[in-house]
Amino acid sequence: xxxxxxxxxxxxxxxxxxxxxxxxxxxxxxxxxxxxxxxxxxxxxxxxxxxxxxxxxxxxxxxxxxxxxxxxxxxxxxxxxxxxxxxxxxxxxxxxxxxxxxxxxxxxxxxxxxxxxxxxxxxxxxxxxxxxxxxxxxxxxxxxxxxxxxxxxxxxxxxxxxxxxxxxxxxxxxxxxxxxxxxxxxxxxxxxxxxxxxxxxxxxxxxxxxxxxxxxxxxxxxxxxxxxxxxxxxxxxxxxxxxxxxxxxxxxxxxxxxxxxxxxxxxxxxxxxxxxxxxxxxxxxxxxxxxxxxxxxxxxxxxxxxxxxxxxxxxxxxxxxxxxxxxxxxxxxxxxxxxxxxxxxxxxxxxxxxxxxxxx
Amino acid sequence: xxxxxxxxxxxxxxxxxxxxxxxxxxxxxxxxxxxxxxxxxxxxxxxxxxxxxxxxxxxxxxxxxxxxxxxxxxxxxxxxxxxxxxxxxxxxxxxxxxxxxxxxxxxxxxxxxxxxxxxxxxxxxxxxxxxxxxxxxxxxxxxxxxxxxxxxxxxxxxxxxxxxxxxxxxxxxxxxxxxxxxxxxxxxxxxxxxxxxxxxxxxxxxxxxxxxxxxxxxxxxxxxxxxxxxxxxxxxxxxxxxxxxxxxxxxxxxxxxxxxxxxxxxxxxxxxxxxxxxxxxxxxxxxxxxxxxxxxxxxxxxxxxxxxxxxxxxxxxxxxxxxxxxxxxxxxxxxxxxxxxxxxxxxxxxxxxxxxxxxx
Numbered sequence: 258x259x260x261x262x263x264x265x266x267x268x269x270x271x272x273x274x275x276x277x278x279x280x281x282x283x284x285x286x287x288x289x290x291x292x293x294x295x296x297x298x299x300x301x302x303x304x305x306x307x308x309x310x311x312x313x314x315x316x317x318x319x320x321x322x323x324x325x326x327x328x329x330x331x332x333x334x335x336x337x338x339x340x341x342x343x344x345x346x347x348x349x350x351x352x353x354x355x356x357x358x359x360x361x362x363x364x365x366x367x368x369x370x371x372x373x374x375x376x377x378x379x380x381x382x383x384x385x386x387x388x389x390x391x392x393x394x395x396x397x398x399x400x401x402x403x404x405x406x407x408x409x410x411x412x413x414x415x416x417x418x419x420x421x422x423x424x425x426x427x428x429x430x431x432x433x434x435x436x437x438x439x440x441x442x443x444x445x446x447x448x449x450x451x452x453x454x455x456x457x458x459x460x461x462x463x464x465x466x467x468x469x470x471x472x473x474x475x476x477x478x479x480x481x482x483x484x485x486x487x488x489x490x491x492x493x494x495x496x497x498x499x500x501x502x503x504x505x506x507x508x509x510x511x512x513x514x515x516x517x518x519x520x521x522x523x524x525x526x527x528x529x530x531x532x533x534x535x536x537x538x539x540x541x542x543x544x545x546x547x548x549x550x551x552x553x554x555x556x557x558x559x560x561x562x563x564x565x566x567x568x569x570x571x572x573x574x575x576x577x578x579x580x581x582x583x584x585x586x587x588x589x590x591x592x593x594x595x596x597x598x599x600x601x602x603x604x605x606x607x608x609x610x611x612x613x614x615x616x617x
Numbered sequence: 618x619x620x621x622x623x624x625x626x627x628x629x630x631x632x633x634x635x636x637x638x639x640x641x642x643x644x645x646x647x648x649x650x651x652x653x654x655x656x657x658x659x660x661x662x663x664x665x666x667x668x669x670x671x672x673x674x675x676x677x678x679x680x681x682x683x684x685x686x687x688x689x690x691x692x693x694x695x696x697x698x699x700x701x702x703x704x705x706x707x708x709x710x711x712x713x714x715x716x717x718x719x720x721x722x723x724x725x726x727x728x729x730x731x732x733x734x735x736x737x738x739x740x741x742x743x744x745x746x747x748x749x750x751x752x753x754x755x756x757x758x759x760x761x762x763x764x765x766x767x768x769x770x771x772x773x774x775x776x777x778x779x780x781x782x783x784x785x786x787x788x789x790x791x792x793x794x795x796x797x798x799x800x801x802x803x804x805x806x807x808x809x810x811x812x813x814x815x816x817x818x819x820x821x822x823x824x825x826x827x828x829x830x831x832x833x834x835x836x837x838x839x840x841x842x843x844x845x846x847x848x849x850x851x852x853x854x855x856x857x858x859x860x861x862x863x864x865x866x867x868x869x870x871x872x873x874x875x876x877x878x879x880x881x882x883x884x885x886x887x888x889x890x891x892x893x894x895x896x897x898x899x900x901x902x903x904x905x906x907x908x909x910x911x912x913x914x915x916x917x918x919x920x921x922x923x924x925x926x927x928x929x930x931x932x933x934x935x936x937x938x939x940x941x942x943x944x945x946x947x948x949x950x951x952x953x954x955x956x957x958x959x960x961x962x963x964x965x966x967x968x969x970x971x972x973x974x975x976x977x
Contacts, residue, residue: 260766260796260824261854262715270857276673284672293668307662307872308653311836312644313636340700340841343861351736355622356716369862376711376859406620436620464620476671479867481700494621498630499736501703502729507839508868512667 268375272368274583283603286581288415288443288555290476290530291600294512295522298477301515305508314507317496321505321514325484328517329456334489337496338513340504342442342470342483343369345495349407349466349485350377352499353436358406363392365416365589367440370409379406386589390419390549397432408433411440412455413447416585416595418551420447423455430462436491439467443553445474445527446534451552456486463488473554475516475523481505482513530554534598540608544615555597557590566615568594574614580607628735632728634943643963646941648775648803648915650836650890651960654872655882658837661875665868674867677856681865681874685844688877689816694849697856698873700864702802702830702843703729705855709767709826709845710737712859713796718766723752725776725949727800730769739766746949750779750909757792768793771800772815773807776945776955778911780807783815790822796851799827803913805834805887806894811912816846823848833914835876835883841865842873890914894958900968904975915957917950926975928954934974940967 259266274287318338326333339345350373354360360374364383374381382403384393393399400408408429413420430437439455447453458465470483482505485492505513516523534556538548541558548556560568572584572594583595596607619626634647678698686693699705710733714720720734724743734741742763744753753759760768768789773780790797799815807813818825830843842865845852865873876883894916898908901918908916920928932944932954943955956967 260713260851262713265712265854265858268858270859271862273676273862276676278675287673289673290671292671294670298670299667302662302665302667302868305662307659310654310658310839310872311650311652313647313649313832313838314841315638316633316636340866341861341863343863347861351711352625353620353622372858472673478673478863479670481674481863481866491620494625498625498628498732501701501707502631502633503701503703503838503841506700506841506866506869508662509866512670 262378264375264378268372271372275581277581279579281579283580283599283606285597285599285603285607286583288473288553288597289478290473290526290554291603292476292526292529294476294516295519297515297519297522298512301511302508305511310507313503314505314510316502318505318510321510321517324514324517328520329486331456331459331486332489335459335486335492337485337492337500338505338510339483339485341472341481342440342468344504345468345483345485346370346409346438346440347373348495348499349436349438350374350379352494354379354406359404360407360409361400361403361405362409363414365585365587366409367411367415386417390414390417392421392425395432397429400433400435405435407436407438409438409440411442413443413552415443415553416555416583416590417549417557418553418555419549420451420453420552423453423458426455427458427462430458430465433464435464437462437465439465441467442470442473444469445523446530446554447552448531459487463490466491471513471516474527476526477513477516480509480512482509530598533601533604537598537604537608541611544612546611546615555595557593557595559593562615568592571611571614575607575610578610580610622738624735624738628732631732635941637941639939641939643940643959643966645957645959645963645967646943647838648833648913648957649838650833650886650914651963652836652886652889654836654876655879657875657879657882658872661871662868665871670867674863674865674870676862678865678870681870681877684874684877688880689846691816691819691846692849695819695846695852697845697852697860698865698870699843699845701832701841702800702828704864705828705843705845706730706769706798706800707733708855708859709796709798710734710739712854714739714766719764720767720769721760721763721765722769723774725945725947726769727771727775746777750774750777752781752785755792757789760793760795765795767796767798769798769800771802773803773912775803775913776915776943776950777909777917778913778915779909780811780813780912783813783818786815787818787822790818790825793824795824797822797825799825801827802830802833804829805883806890806914807912808891819847823850826851831873831876834887836886837873837876840869840872842869890958893961893964897958897964897968901971904972906971906975915955917953917955919953922975928952931971931974935967935970938970940970
């Protein structure tokens with residue numbers, strides 16, 4: 258007889274994108290930033306003495322929080338550092354959602370949310386997006402009717418790339434009686450001309466938590482560093498009760514701090530990625546692949562001629578040629594592939610393979 | 618109204634030892650190894666290129682597991698890497714103990730266990746140790762009678778330093794129908810002449826998980842790296858369902874691997890600490906402080922003349938002089954302080970302050 262809890266026994270784990278070891282692979286499947294982290298991160302690493310590692314790290318990554326607080330113009334008590342953004346998502350559920358309660362997200366969405374809900378043995382509800390990837394009118398009321406305790410909205414949205422405005426977010430926060438989690442994993446790639454900024458909302462809404470990560474924007478997926486932004490009353494229990502006491506390590510704290518301090522370097526990578534995103538979108542269009550407008554570092558691509566060749570076949574053909582993209586075998590996504598915007602060289606290779614594959 | 622779950626609202630978080638920032642403090646309060654990690658760890662750090670950090674880490678720290686598997690002469694599927702040992706403890710509860718079920722440990726014990734049980738909204742039972750810190754006879758049957766789902770035994774024991782033999786452990790594992798978690802955070806400091814080794818038990822008992830950490834023995838508390846050892850059926854759900862997909866970072870994986878590869882260096886620190894433990898025990902005895910026999914890197918010290926000066930006062934007086942030790946205001950421990958075995962210099966300072974404080 259298995260000792261597993263019944264809900265764990267029947268659940269499936271998170272199906273993360275492949276992480277091939279070979280350098281020959283062009284990885285456009287897990288939305289990593291193709292550029293290295295800032296030189297200041299390398300400098301910070303070079304200055305670390307391993308002789309300090311015998312001591313526990315700063316439990317709450319104080320220097321990192323001070324830097325992040327300055328960056329966002331908030332108080333350090335509005336910030337919780339986490340071992341990647343995923344840890345924050347888990348902490349939110351274990352702190353705020355009882356097993357009998359309901360977690361919700363959009364359909365489609367980041368597929369980790371239902372896994373975390375299943376682990377906590379929660380109910381799980383999906384709110385379908387419209388064909389143009391919009392949210393239902395008066396979502397706050399709808400969530401209340403469905404007795405949702407926590408709603409996870411990834412914004413800009415994955416896997417569509419769609420950006421919901423801060424006005425939309427605020428409207429939901431005002432009506433919704435549960436916890437609104439805005440997962441801003443990709444927010445760094447939003448066009449600055451849109452002047453999108455949800456951070457000030459944490460001062461007006463005591464049911465709003467914003468997730469940030471250094472994995473994408475700051476080219477530090479390998480470091481595992483994320484953080485949450487919210488009013489003190491929401492941060493408190495996460496920080497003092499449910500978080501592992503030393504959840505981020507000494508080296509990661511120093512490197513993450515250096516990354517935020519040299520944000521200008523990363524901003525330049527964001528600019529390059531936005532530019533490549535535009536170039537790639539147009540080039541794909543020319544070969545019969547249309548992309549949803551994206552404010553992220555990836556493109557959700559629809560194969561316009563599915564009769565000749567479908568999305569899954571394209572995914573497999575690219576994979577054979579060592580170009581990894583993501584295919585989701587689920588409703589609304591079966592005719593699509595999700596492609597990370599890579600370096601110029603990577604994007605060119607992708608395009609050349611697609612041109613050879615798609616005859617139209 | 619708070620959005621917290623009722624059990625989270627009423628629980629207290631883990632009360633970890635103080636982590637002062639000042640270099641002036643002699644830290645003998647959180648059982649860190651006073652020596653730096655091995656030179657091979659420093660070399661590994663110097664060879665890390667930050668340019669690889671834009672990619673996600675190896676999800677299951679494959680190279681680390683290969684190294685640990687060789688070290689323990691087991692299969693890599695018997696190993697789960699975790700972000701410090703604390704993560705493993707949490708994963709065990711969220712995977713194997715339902716909110717309605719019971720977690721148990723000894724009294725006294727590591728005070729994180731009840732916090733993790735409260736977070737999962739489990740029942741919590743304490744099994745009192747005898748005055749010589751021994752376990753009850755036929756503990757396995759007792760745990761079954763109390764319907765315990767998971768029993769956490771820290772061995773060598775904290776805060777007493779007592780070592781339970783592998784025969785005792787095996788006897789519990791044989792009788793107990795729940796999950797037996799042996800937290801070996803301090804096992805590296807056991808006298809090698811005792812030939813203590815519980816790892817082979819994982820092949821004979823499918824209800825046994827062993828925790829290891831690099832925080833103490835390998836001088837890497839700042840790195841957050843631990844691992845679990847168990848049969849494949851117990852490791853599987855932890856690894857594929859409840860663990861955050863990328864729970865250990867790229868740098869930590871490389872450094873942890875280097876630490877295990879240069880185990881001989883750390884063994885030398887263990888030898889020095891065992892030697893200091895003996896010297897310190899005798900010196901304390903001379904000033905009226907008796908220590909429980911310890912197979913760890915700390916000593917549980919009883920103040921033999923509590924009328925003149927009690928343990929809490931000593932703790933406070935030492936603290937004023939920038940020497941931090943640990944005082945636990947709980948049954949069986951109120952007349953004691955727990956002191957980490959430090960470097961020669963640190964131990965001397967401790968002794969000189971104690972001599973000045975205790976007049977007998």
